[in-house]
Amino acid sequence: MGKSDKTDTEKGEQGLDYETKKKFCSVIAKPLADEKLCKKVYKLAKKASKRKQIRRGVKEVVKALRKNTKGICVLAGDISPIDVLTHIPIVCEDHKVQYIYVPSKEDLGAAALSKRPTSCLLILPKPIKGGDGNEAEAKEFAEAYSEVEKKVKSAQIVF
Numbered sequence: 001m002g003k004s005d006k007t008d009t010e011k012g013e014q015g016l017d018y019e020t021k022k023k024f025c026s027v028i029a030k031p032l033a034d035e036k037l038c039k040k041v042y043k044l045a046k047k048a049s050k051r052k053q054i055r056r057g058v059k060e061v062v063k064a065l066r067k068n069t070k071g072i073c074v075l076a077g078d079i080s081p082i083d084v085l086t087h088i089p090i091v092c093e094d095h096k097v098q099y100i101y102v103p104s105k106e107d108l109g110a111a112a113l114s115k116r117p118t119s120c121l122l123i124l125p126k127p128i129k130g131g132d133g134n135e136a137e138a139k140e141f142a143e144a145y146s147e148v149e150k151k152v153k154s155a156q157i158v159f
Contacts, residue, residue, distance in 0.1 A: 021078070021103035028086065029077030029101040031155040037148075038102050041074055042111035044148050047141050048123045049113040055122035056112055058084060064122050065091045071124045072098050072149055076105035079119050088120060097122075098152045 018035040025032060033041055048054045055064045061073065065088075073092050079085055092099040102108055109118035125145055 016104075018103065021107075025077030025101070025103050026079070026082040028082060029075070029103075031152075031157055032077055032101045032103065033152075033155065037100070037151055037155070038107075040144070040148050040151070041072075041100065041102060042107060044072075044123060044141075044144050045074065045108070045111040045121055046113060047144060049111075051127060051137070051141060052129075053124040053127050053141075054112060055124065056114065056118055056120075058088070058119055061088065061120050061122045062091060064124075065095050065097060068095060069122065069124065070097060071122045072100070072145070072152055074108060074121045074123065075099060075101045076108050076117070076119050077101040077103050078105055085119060098149060098156060100152045100155060 018038065022032070045054065055061050055069070055071075064071075065073070073088065075085055075088060089099055105117040105119055108121065109116050112118050112121055123145070125142075
């Protein structure tokens with residue numbers, strides 16, 4: 001009984017591990033975050049959502065990108081049909097915004113503190129309106145953001 005509890009905590013929302021979720025991803029989901037980077041991206045998305053530094057959903061993300069909003073774009077690789085998302089990486093490249101795919105839309109939605117699966121997120125480096133009062137929290141978020149941004153940039157495919 002103790003062993004099954006451990007595996008349940010290691011697995012995601014649906015009870016599937018990273019490798020299984022990866023099998024459900026589309027062929028165009030590149031660059032796909034590895035397991036370690038996925039966890040960091042989900043943690044960052046959770047912090048950003050609490051601080052209101054997030055854009056969620058295709059319409060909101062595209063609108064923010066067209067307004068030259070900077071950040072890290074996180075896309076779900078298991079969206080069906082994938083045509084819903086295919087234009088976002090191109091818009092990201094045009095506006096020099098880093099993007100990365102994660103294997104699960106359910107986990108992405110949960111990380112964004114939403115009850116619904118989310119196809120894409122734009123994590124913003126600064127709060128939308130004004131500054132939040134807690135400086136320690138802001139500093140911690142900035143460190144996590146820069147670390148994830150660096151790893152996403154290194155995973156980026158250069159043509």
